[in-house]
Amino acid sequence: xxxxxxxxxxxxxxxxxxxxxxxxxxxxxxxxxxxxxxxxxxxxxxxxxxxxxxxxxxxxxxxxxxxxxxxxxxxxxxxxxxxxxxxxxxxxxxxxxxxxxxxxxxxxxxxxxxxxx
Amino acid sequence: xxxxxxxxxxxxxxxxxxxxxxxxxxxxxxxxxxxxxxxxxxxxxxxxxxxxxxxxxxxxxxxxxxxxxxxxxxxxxxxxxxxxxxxxxxxxxxxxxxxxxxxxxxxxxxxxxxxxxxxxxxxxxxxxxxxxxxxxxxxxxxxxxxxxxxxxxxxxxxxxxxxxxxxxxxxxxxxxxxxxxxxxxxxxxxxxxxxxxxxxxxxxxxxxxxxxxxxxxxxxxxxxxxxxxxxxxxxxxxxxxxxxxxxxxxxxxxxxxxxxxxxxxxxxxxxxxxxxxxxxxxxxxxxxxxxxxxxxxxxxxxxxxxxxxxxxxxxxxxxxxxxxxxxxxxxxxxxxxxxxxxxxxxxxxxxxxxxxxxxxxxxxxxxxxxxxxxxxxxxxxxxxxxxxxxxxxxxxxxxxxxxxxxxxxxxxxxxxxxxxxxxxxxxxxxxxxx
Numbered sequence: 249x250x251x252x253x254x255x256x257x258x259x260x261x262x263x264x265x266x267x268x269x270x271x272x273x274x275x276x277x278x279x280x281x282x283x284x285x286x287x288x289x290x291x292x293x294x295x296x297x298x299x300x301x302x303x304x305x306x307x308x309x310x311x312x313x314x315x316x317x318x319x320x321x322x323x324x325x326x327x328x329x330x331x332x333x334x335x336x337x338x339x340x341x342x343x344x345x346x347x348x349x350x351x352x353x354x355x356x357x358x359x360x361x362x363x364x365x
Numbered sequence: 366x367x368x369x370x371x372x373x374x375x376x377x378x379x380x381x382x383x384x385x386x387x388x389x390x391x392x393x394x395x396x397x398x399x400x401x402x403x404x405x406x407x408x409x410x411x412x413x414x415x416x417x418x419x420x421x422x423x424x425x426x427x428x429x430x431x432x433x434x435x436x437x438x439x440x441x442x443x444x445x446x447x448x449x450x451x452x453x454x455x456x457x458x459x460x461x462x463x464x465x466x467x468x469x470x471x472x473x474x475x476x477x478x479x480x481x482x483x484x485x486x487x488x489x490x491x492x493x494x495x496x497x498x499x500x501x502x503x504x505x506x507x508x509x510x511x512x513x514x515x516x517x518x519x520x521x522x523x524x525x526x527x528x529x530x531x532x533x534x535x536x537x538x539x540x541x542x543x544x545x546x547x548x549x550x551x552x553x554x555x556x557x558x559x560x561x562x563x564x565x566x567x568x569x570x571x572x573x574x575x576x577x578x579x580x581x582x583x584x585x586x587x588x589x590x591x592x593x594x595x596x597x598x599x600x601x602x603x604x605x606x607x608x609x610x611x612x613x614x615x616x617x618x619x620x621x622x623x624x625x626x627x628x629x630x631x632x633x634x635x636x637x638x639x640x641x642x643x644x645x646x647x648x649x650x651x652x653x654x655x656x657x658x659x660x661x662x663x664x665x666x667x668x669x670x671x672x673x674x675x676x677x678x679x680x681x682x683x684x685x686x687x688x689x690x691x692x693x694x695x696x697x698x699x700x701x702x703x704x705x706x707x708x709x710x711x712x713x714x715x716x717x718x719x720x721x722x723x724x725x726x727x728x729x730x731x732x733x734x735x736x737x738x739x740x741x742x743x744x745x746x747x748x749x750x751x752x753x754x755x756x757x758x759x760x761x762x763x764x765x766x767x768x769x770x771x772x773x774x775x776x777x778x779x780x781x782x783x784x785x786x787x788x789x790x791x792x793x794x795x796x797x798x799x
Contacts, residue, residue, distance in 0.1 A: 259763075
């Protein structure tokens with residue numbers, strides 16, 4: 249089991265969701281975060297006060313999957329989120345010790361994608 | 366000499382006082398419209414959408430003072446007024462012909478109409494049209510479309526001459542903006558995600574508050590269009606209360622039938638539809654007919670909104686349905702139920718004058734045709750000179766950051782102050798793309 253964290257552009261979030269559904273990855277959490285990658289900072293002006301915005305809005309997906317679904321999920325994230333320009337985001341894959349489905353008490357492999365397999 | 370003096374109308378202080386207030390009320394509508402529109406778009410386009418309305422305040426006021434007012438209100442030529450009032454010449458303290466208010470007040474009141482109508486059209490192109498070309502479009506549109514149509518209906522042009530009744534702007538304001546919006550949407554094209562993703566309103570409270578401010582301002586819009594505190598103004602004022610209330614209730618019912626729930630954004634839309642429908646008819650029909658008008662006007666407008674969302678036409682904020690169709694409905698309705706006993710001007714078909722309906726139908730054909738055609742050509746010409754819209758990337762980032770360098774909901778986290786000392790920008794650590 250792995251926990252996959254994908255940080256993507258907010259305007260690509262819908263495309264990522266679509267790609268994940270198409271890849272039959274179920275069980276997704278999503279949150280709005282602010283982050284700084286390598287992108288150039290933009291300058292904004294508020295009544296004469298000029299500021300350099302160091303953080304950009306991003307969307308963070310958290311997806312727990314069984315081992316055989318890791319590559320599928322990564323592919324879906326890349327497919328949905330890629331524009332080719334700086335600021336597309338990152339994917340982190342990390343080991344997952346345990347998972348429990350609260351409704352049924354199912355554990356580990358039974359509690360993550362794919363559902364019911 | 367004394368006979369002449371007695372015949373010349375003088376400035377009436379009561380009428381003038383009301384018209385000063387009415388003018389300010391209508392000006393507030395443009396800000397109300399900005400709020401209404403801003404709530405209907407996505408958060409990343411909030412400021413740009415609002416700014417298109419603010420831009421109309423800047424641009425249309427100036428074009429109106431320079432040439433628009435003159436083309437609309439100088440002389441009674443059939444197609445276009447003269448240039449006698451260009452740069453506001455001969456617009457002074459003496460009463461405007463046919464009114465008891467100073468010419469300056471008449472000018473200012475009419476200016477607020479030009480401003481809000483120009484702002485209305487922006488609803489068709491929000492979230493994608495570039496701000497610069499929009500400013501050019503707004504300036505030209507306010508003269509080539511609004512001033513011309515205002516002359517036809519208000520300034521003694523051919524529609525007024527052939528008997529079309531239009532109390533407060535069914536022709537230039539409502540049909541003018543609504544059918545121009547359709548043309549603008551077709552020329553500028555749909556947003557890149559239209560029909561592919563759900564593009565939802567980001568703040569329904571803004572939408573309701575904006576609709577409320579518009580309704581409030583509309584009392585000046587309709588109530589001021591008699592240019593006095595006389596019977597016609599009073600009738601239009603009260604009808605402005607009655608008609609939208611009926612539209613609201615019918616809209617509730619239509620929402621219930623269609624989706625089993627009454628929606629807030631639907632309610633805000635209904636308020637606009639009701640106000641628009643009574644705009645041309647306000648001073649001409651009885652209060653009871655005004656209520657019937659409100660109830661009936663909901664039907665075609667609701668239908669057009671439902672139809673539009675099933676097409677590929679991205680007339681984003683439904684200016685066609687809420688203004689074009691509702692205004693057309695109101696214009697035609699006058700031809701049916703106008704009553705001499707209420708308006709001292711004309712009867713409609715139900716009260717014995719079928720000819721009035723004919724006059725109204727002429728306007729209902731000519732106004733949409735001119736507004737659509739002229740706007741279509743105007744945008745094609747501007748588009749040939751400069752691109753009307755930015756790249757897909759710009760659209761993805763949002764118009765606020767791209768065109769204004771600001772965000773509506775900025776947090777300030779991660780914002781580094783730039784200190785410019787002695788005209789020199791401080792060196793800042795900028796991350797280079799790897």
